[in-house]
Amino acid sequence: MTTLKDLSRHLGLSITQVSRALNGYPDVSKKTRDRVMEAADLLNYTPNIAARNLVSGRSGVVGFISRNLPGIAKNTIFFETVTGLSEAFSARDVQFVLHLTPETDTGDIIPVYDRLFRGGTLDGFVLVDPLPEDLRIQHLLTHKVPFVVHGRGEMEPPYPYVDVDNRGLAYRMASHLTALGHRRIALISGPEPLAFCRFRLAGFRRALAEAGLEENPAHIRHGFMTEALGLTATIQMFGDPARAPTAIVCGNTLVSKGVYQALGSLSLRVPEDVSVIAHDDAILAASPESFAPALTVTRSPLADSWAPLADTLIGAINRKPIGTLQKIIPFDFIERASTAPPPA
Amino acid sequence: MTTLKDLSRHLGLSITQVSRALNGYPDVSKKTRDRVMEAADLLNYTPNIAARNLVSGRSGVVGFISRNLPGIAKNTIFFETVTGLSEAFSARDVQFVLHLTPETDTGDIIPVYDRLFRGGTLDGFVLVDPLPEDLRIQHLLTHKVPFVVHGRGEMEPPYPYVDVDNRGLAYRMASHLTALGHRRIALISGPEPLAFCRFRLAGFRRALAEAGLEENPAHIRHGFMTEALGLTATIQMFGDPARAPTAIVCGNTLVSKGVYQALGSLSLRVPEDVSVIAHDDAILAASPESFAPALTVTRSPLADSWAPLADTLIGAINRKPIGTLQKIIPFDFIERASTAPPPA
DNA sequence: TCCAGTTACCGAAACGTTTCGGATTGCTTC
């Protein structure tokens, strides 16, 4: 291992000046900078990061903490998140560690964050799936630990986050349907306590309210967004055909796949009898083009979040002002063949 | 952040003695050790790992490097590996970082290992899916970088590995069939260049040779171990019924699922017409009990490898002798209903 | 000639820990 001392001896310069040359300080002449660079290259110099960490008080490592739940290996979204973040941080020369606690460990997860932050093992954290009042967020905020949240909880006090525009896309989907003349619109969304569902529900409600429509609780369903949810929810909503919806807003394309199946088995046509619209996060197997008829969607690839998340966390670690650390990922609206005016 | 200096001041002891008390050195009296522990607890002391790393020359971080290939999110085995290793290392207070290079980056992967090891970013690596002559292994060996391999390549010179007993289990499966009287036995295994397939093939061959059987190249198939492989390979092997096998050894249970399907569509019964046997790594959706008839298997859960892999890598980092760093995971043989003597 | 300003450089401290070599005490033993 070559060190700065080796380089300085080899060049007849002080350690200080070599360090400053390598780090691009202005008070180094062009000539010596070139000499230093060349020598560093020749002697194969790599800065020792432990030493750098010691003086900077940073570790250059960020973490993602989760419990190792049984089904975790089948959770494609989780995996996509891990690989996406991993690649994004690698590209920024930050180490990304996945910290899984055993599923048998039923204790509180907050001490894990504490233990890893104190002593400087980790510089910050990525959190996903926040609850509206998330204890982890409360805790990290009060202890001034840098973090970034994928998706938002309640917003007071403000904290760093990156989120798809959940309120906006739900509003867009629902208002597209109201504009077509629908008056009974259903929503099949994700697990109720999660913040992103709250936001989507809020956007959905605003569109209904603006169109002067009453909300029907029987037409709102929450649950894990799978094909099965779409299928069972649809079947149930059409139990009483007189009160059944004429349009369905789906949390993702997988849900709408189940909806298509249910409608097919009820001999109802899309879009003549029922319009279907979904949000496409471009991550699941169910691609909206593959539907017959092709699915109208709002589109916002989850994969667009990884780079902003990495940048935001790095910003939070460097104590950038909060204003620069809150990002909303925009969405596209893509009208295809699954939406039409309601039957007469 | 409380430091050793704070503690020593608070206790009226030297930094040295506090450090030694905390680290369990023998030349500290019981009384002061207790006092130190209590104070450390009181002042919420956590050692600064950057400082510790600087003096120890370690980083406490190990890595797993892979290219972020398109299908990676659907690769359950990869994901199971990542989560399993992550949990195993977390439990040992070692940081585990997943390092994914962009799929667009087509360059050689070896410099990535170099860059991360030099400068002390990472202490060692976990490698999976070794080739028989693996360049990564060659390179890490010559540069004395600690690593552990899951599965083995060629064994000279020896290096640290953890592996299921591939040769043994293939031998066990095949010799079970020869003992039953089968004389035409097929093998449907994994990608040919991978080391584990070579070992399985060797075990398979030995069993055949011991039974005095000729090997039929048409009865040996390699490929990605999916249902589709089992299905197509079986259909092809039964193209000429006179030369068709009477028993099939499958690389995993997913393959045997395809084999069952093919045999069903050929109106052949298991085990009366054809015996089927597989290796069960207890990781895929296809559980051997769920087969009809239930599948005879050798069983060796992949999940049993994570803890030994972590221990072995940590041993390699601590320069333990090579003899303690090579582990073979044993397997069980579970006879169920899918194997019987060949038809008369 | 003197002074101020710029440019290029350097010494030393600091980050928090581990560890080497030695120092101090109190007790036994001859």
Place this chain on the structure above:
DNA sequence: GAAGCAATCCGAAACGTTTCGGTAACTGGA
């Protein structure tokens, strides 16, 4: 009363980097 020995303790160096506060040499203007 000195020597030997174990039990405790401590000072200081070391790990490799960044950075603060300075110094020296040179420039140009008055």
